[in-house]
Amino acid sequence: MEKLKLVHPAEEHKAEYEAMMDEWENYGGRLNPGALRRYSKMLQKNVSYETWLKWIEVDRNSIQDLYFLMKGNRILGAISIRFTKTARELGADGHSGYGIRPSERQKGYASTMLAMALPIMKEYGIDPISITCDKDNIGSVKTIMKNGGQLVEEVIDEDTGKMVQIYYIVL
Numbered sequence: 101m102e103k104l105k106l107v108h109p110a111e112e113h114k115a116e117y118e119a120m121m122d123e124w125e126n127y128g129g130r131l132n133p134g135a136l137r138r139y140s141k142m143l144q145k146n147v148s149y150e151t152w153l154k155w156i157e158v159d160r161n162s163i164q165d166l167y168f169l170m171k172g173n174r175i176l177g178a179i180s181i182r183f184t185k186t187a188r189e190l191g192a193d194g195h196s197g198y199g200i201r202p203s204e205r206q207k208g209y210a211s212t213m214l215a216m217a218l219p220i221m222k223e224y225g226i227d228p229i230s231i232t233c234d235k236d237n238i239g240s241v242k243t244i245m246k247n248g249g250q251l252v253e254e255v256i257d258e259d260t261g262k263m264v265q266i267y268y269i270v271l
Contacts, residue, residue, distance in 0.1 A: 106167040114149045116175045120201045133180035133197030135166045169213040176204045179217050183224040192264045194232035210243040228268040235263040
């Protein structure tokens with residue numbers, strides 16, 4: 101069995117990234133983490149992978165880091181780590197956003213990816229780690245709880261009107 105790994109996006113991942121994004125967009129629903137975006141609201145179009153990589157590099161040097169979860173050469177999903185604010189300052193955003201491409205869901209990859217990212221968050225000095233999800237996102241709730249998440253608050257997302265649960269993971 102091939103080993104899972106977290107890697108920073110790089111030029112060699114272009115074809116697999118494009119395939120994953122096509123799959124995700126055809127499936128529909130929310131793209132998470134938001135840093136995977138290839139659509140520019142300002143330009144009102146998708147941008148090239150090379151432009152996207154530049155966005156990720158700017159983010160890495162300022163507000164958040166992004167990793168692909170890889171199995172061999174296949175991107176299974178991605179996780180972002182927001183390192184610039186405390187849990188309280190982040191509110192309903194949380195320190196991390198993650199997602200698994202639709203064809204790879206319900207295989208335990210999200211729980212494994214989050215577990216692999218926790219030591220990285222610790223290196224950033226994030227403690228407690230705040231992770232949020234929509235209350236009705238049972239898969240994400242299970243992922244957070246499997247990694248030691250404790251529910252601390254529920255809030256209404258002002259943009260969506262949905263109930264959001266805020267969990268803390270203490271390292």
